[in-house]
Amino acid sequence: MTTWPDDDVILYDGICVFCSRWVQFVIARDAAKRFRFTPIQSPYxxxxxxxxxxxxxEPDTNAVVHGGxxxxxxxxxxxVLSNLPGWGWTRALFxxxxxxxxxxxxxxxxxxxxIFGKYDSCFVPDAELRRRVLE
Structure with missing residues (x-):
């Protein structure tokens, strides 16, 4: 594993419909607003x-920086799942x-x-989410 100075950052493919829905899934369940997000297409x-x-x-994975x-x-x-409220049971899948x-x-x-499709350009978050996006 590689280390990184920022923590709880999810790297995702911003033009992938499935990946963008994954981000929306996390946002809807991350009541503590712990996770931040960055599309792979951004400079960051x-x-x-x-x-x-x-x-x-040609990204073949998403990534998360957690615990450095x-x-x-x-x-x-x-x-990510195991750190969302009510999803701790997913730790068993390890x-x-x-x-x-x-x-x-x-x-x-x-x-x-x-299977899921692709956006023509990077998924654009709303104002609330924009505060949690690193570009």
Whole structure:
């Protein structure tokens, strides 16, 4: 895992419909407003992606910085979910072997544009969310 100075930052593909809905899902459940967000297409998101070895032009994973460490693929999703109120039960899914979790994650990631679609430009947050977006 790589370290990063900002904490509780979710890196996502801003043109991916599925990824943008993931961000909206987190926002709706993150009552403490713990998580902040950055699209991979932003200057900050691009730097973050490159630091984690993610190709910003062909991202194959989202990521979350939590506890000062970068979590990728299924670890990222489970880390975020398990830190949302009422979703702590998802910690049990860490018991599933990581290669299996990541294989499922990768199938969805590879096919996300085909299945869920893609925006022409980066998802634009409303004013409330904009305060939680790092660009």
């Amino acid at each position: 998101g691009t730097r973050l992606a490159q630091a984690f070895g993610i190709d910003p032009k 460490r970068a979590h990728l693929k299924s670890d990222a999703a489970l880390t 018991a599933v072997p990581k290669p299996l979790r990541n294989a499922v994650y990768s199938v969805v990631a590879r096919n996300r544009y085909r």
